[in-house]
Amino acid sequence: MVNLSQITFLIIGCIASLAILIIINLEKIKFKRDIQINTTKKEYYAKPVISKFEIKMFERLKKACPEHHVLAQVAFSALMTSNYMATRNKFNRKVTDFVILNHHLDVVCIIELDDPSHAGKGNEDAKRDAMLQEAGYTVLRYTNIPTVRQLQKDIY
Template structure:
């Protein structure tokens, strides 16, 4: 004969086993779901270094200055520095569109290409230019792709 206490332990044991089984199954489903999400979702994606508009300008700059080096997307921190962290924070994460270097790798000019996304940001652009000017660089801005002759005249006085 089965005593009530034995029957109670049996029921509790069964309930515990079922709960454990459900927990294990749900964890496996969660981990499988997480693994699928992780393998199907990438955290990093490539993107073009420059826009189509900037690509056209880069090609024009190469035509205008075949004996110079044309750098794209140069970080301000590669061009300027400061002894003061609050000042560094002003140019942290800013980049120039193009930097033209001579054969000695001296900066001749910085070119900024203003597409329609710059509309309404004239004050911000002026502050960026002022930082670079204070550091001794000449900044030239264009809202269009100039001719080879225009670039040569404006950048190196040819």
């Protein structure tokens, strides 16, 4: 004979099984929807490597230093490292505007160009410069695009 506790256990088991089937079907529906969304919407978009203001500076740097290589948008992590993860986390998402390399591909200097978006970020910029300087680099920071002559004077 079946007692009340067995019937209760059977009912709870059925309800749990039904709930699991519902959850599985909802996940399948969600997965199919995500696939449809991902096939119609792009996740990645191209964007310009440097701004129009930086393009002008790049061209000026090429004229000022024709025997050097000018790199744009170089990650700090390509220029420095640390034995400490906490220290690496301070710079791992930062990028310099320009790096000037000599013909041996040694870094001559790092150039930061402060466009109007840098207003009020002097403290943050000083910390960035200090990191690079501690790593042994010369940092030149400009708020306007300097003349070819000024760049030559500063870089050489």
